[in-house]
Amino acid sequence: MAPENSLMDKIVSLAKRRGFVFQSSEIYGGLNGCWDYGPLGVELLKNVKDEWWKAMTFREDIEGIDASILMHPRVWEASGHVENFTDPMVDCRECKARFRADQIEESMCGNPAYRGRKAAKCQAEGKFTEARQFNLMFRTFIGPVEDSGAVVYLRPETAQGIYVNFLNVQSASRQKVPFGIAQIGKAFRNEINTKNFLFRTREFEQMEMQYFVKPGTDERYFEEWRSRRMQWYLDLGLTGGKLQWHRHEEGKLAHYAKDAYDIEYQFPFGWGEIEGVHNRTDYDLSRHEQYSGKAMKYFDEASKEKFTPYIIETSAGASRAFMAFLVDAYREEQAPTADGKMEVRTVLRLHPRLAPVKAAVFPLVNRDGMPEIGRRIEAAIRPHFRVFYDESGAVGRRYRRQDEVGTPYCFTVDSQTLEDQTVTVRERDSMKQERLGIDAVISYLADRLGRV
Ligand code: ATP
Numbered sequence: 001m002a003p004e005n006s007l008m009d010k011i012v013s014l015a016k017r018r019g020f021v022f023q024s025s026e027i028y029g030g031l032n033g034c035w036d037y038g039p040l041g042v043e044l045l046k047n048v049k050d051e052w053w054k055a056m057t058f059r060e061d062i063e064g065i066d067a068s069i070l071m072h073p074r075v076w077e078a079s080g081h082v083e084n085f086t087d088p089m090v091d092c093r094e095c096k097a098r099f100r101a102d103q104i105e106e107s108m109c110g111n112p113a114y115r116g117r118k119a120a121k122c123q124a125e126g127k128f129t130e131a132r133q134f135n136l137m138f139r140t141f142i143g144p145v146e147d148s149g150a151v152v153y154l155r156p157e158t159a160q161g162i163y164v165n166f167l168n169v170q171s172a173s174r175q176k177v178p179f180g181i182a183q184i185g186k187a188f189r190n191e192i193n194t195k196n197f198l199f200r201t202r203e204f205e206q207m208e209m210q211y212f213v214k215p216g217t218d219e220r221y222f223e224e225w226r227s228r229r230m231q232w233y234l235d236l237g238l239t240g241g242k243l244q245w246h247r248h249e250e251g252k253l254a255h256y257a258k259d260a261y262d263i264e265y266q267f268p269f270g271w272g273e274i275e276g277v278h279n280r281t282d283y284d285l286s287r288h289e290q291y292s293g294k295a296m297k298y299f300d301e302a303s304k305e306k307f308t309p310y311i312i313e314t315s316a317g318a319s320r321a322f323m324a325f326l327v328d329a330y331r332e333e334q335a336p337t338a339d340g341k342m343e344v345r346t347v348l349r350l351h352p353r354l355a356p357v358k359a360a361v362f363p364l365v366n367r368d369g370m371p372e373i374g375r376r377i378e379a380a381i382r383p384h385f386r387v388f389y390d391e392s393g394a395v396g397r398r399y400r401r402q403d404e405v406g407t408p409y410c411f412t413v414d415s416q417t418l419e420d421q422t423v424t425v426r427e428r429d430s431m432k433q434e435r436l437g438i439d440a441v442i443s444y445l446a447d448r449l450g451r452v
Helices: 003-017 039-057 073-078 119-124 159-163 166-173 218-235 283-292 318-329 370-381 395-405 415-420 438-449
Strands: 021-023 035-037 062-064 086-091 098-100 132-135 138-141 151-154 179-188 203-213 243-247 259-267 270-279 298-300 305-307 310-317 330-336 342-348 359-363 387-389 409-413 422-427 433-437
Touching: 003 021, 003 318, 003 330, 035 039, 039 062, 039 179, 039 203, 039 218, 039 318, 073 151, 073 283, 159 179, 159 203, 159 283, 159 310, 166 179, 203 218, 203 318, 218 243, 218 259, 218 270, 218 310, 243 270, 259 318, 270 318, 283 310, 310 318, 318 330, 342 395, 359 370, 359 395, 370 387, 370 409, 370 415, 370 438, 395 409, 409 438, 415 422, 422 438, 433 438
Parallel strands: 062 179, 359 387, 359 409
Antiparallel strands: 021 035, 086 098, 086 132, 138 151, 179 203, 203 310, 243 259, 259 270, 270 310, 298 305, 330 342, 409 422, 422 433
16 A cells, blocks of 8 residues: 555544544445544534634634525526536546546546546546536525526535625625625535545535735735735644645636635645635626626725725635644654553644643542542633543553544643642643643643633
8 A cells, every 4th residue: 555545544544433534424335525523523623713713803804704505596607606617527438437537647446346447547548428517516496396496506615605795794894995704614516526535525614715905905915815824824733844835827717816826735645725815806796796786896985986896815625624734733653651662652743722622631540539639620621621531541541542632731640649739741742741730730721722
């Protein structure tokens, strides 16, 4: 097995075993391109979204919204999705597998009888049908009658919910251009080939922010947001050398874009986009003005000018970011055991603010009042931070179990605690231990994780 595959397999297996991610509807054989977040996964995902939400909306110039997933079908005509949101699809006449025509070179056949065979080989042998354009939007019907007048779409991106609410938000919050609107929510795409775990799924979450600016100032804000967004990943601990910019070439820009860059992360299977930063010009607001017949212009009180703002978009995938943080944090390291031997410890070096569980509390042994003290410490932490109490097995094994899910701090009650009301705190990455008064535990955590 190629090392990059075995690394990915290990991460997928840990994700399942420790309750980060399960296959959707697993007992029925799974549903392709859909995943469920387990008890620890939902915490990690929520922490990623919370960090993004804080970075975006704890500012004077950005407001949040939560628009509905189903929208008026004209939205998707105006946005260009009905016409343009397609991928070219080909079928292999021999094995019946289906591929994206533009991804044939890197695609492997998913048909069990042909597994391991590069799709490019069938192309070379001329076994593919002509490419057909396939629209990636999921269609459904609103109301009881399934006719064409009742067609609605599951949104393929959250951005349109922001554009159509631009003036509502602007007037309700009395914002002045430049300002932004942020949203986190589900998006759905009927991808032809789903692959690479959470990377390309049919249901996923986006974290999108649209920043409305005066035309002519767009290039400056585009650069500002590019550097802020890259910094966000770095501040949350992603390895700098595994992040890069990919600029969309002139001829390959989306129909709405003046300039576009992707932030790419180097996954074990190769570089992949985790976020796009786009200069969308006045395309979106102009199109909605045209299709809805409602003015979407902004009136600038100061200069008495009316204009259609340009939009700088930062569009991140919560699930792709989740996967990047998980993959980046995964390490297998040599660590000493209690009796001085070396063993491999698996550790998720997640940024403490992203870690699903912030602290664990262990009594060293299950007697002498240690469990009772441990429970009291756990109860004191619980209202403020997610905490896990564990009294089963050797303490070394308990540390390893927490390392594997990225818990940054473990507090252990031992015989010295009975004498001087101190515990040990062991830090996940350095494995260093120090003593700390029981009454200082909350402030120790708050100093490292942010005030509660
Ligand atoms: P790709 O080229 O990989 O299909 P895209 O360019 O279509 O992606 P955008 O439309 O720019 O992606 O979407 C913004 C973000 O939404 C992406 O950077 C990614 O993080 C996320 N995203 C898009 N499609 C998917 C998907 N099928 N599964 C998971 N996340 C996705």
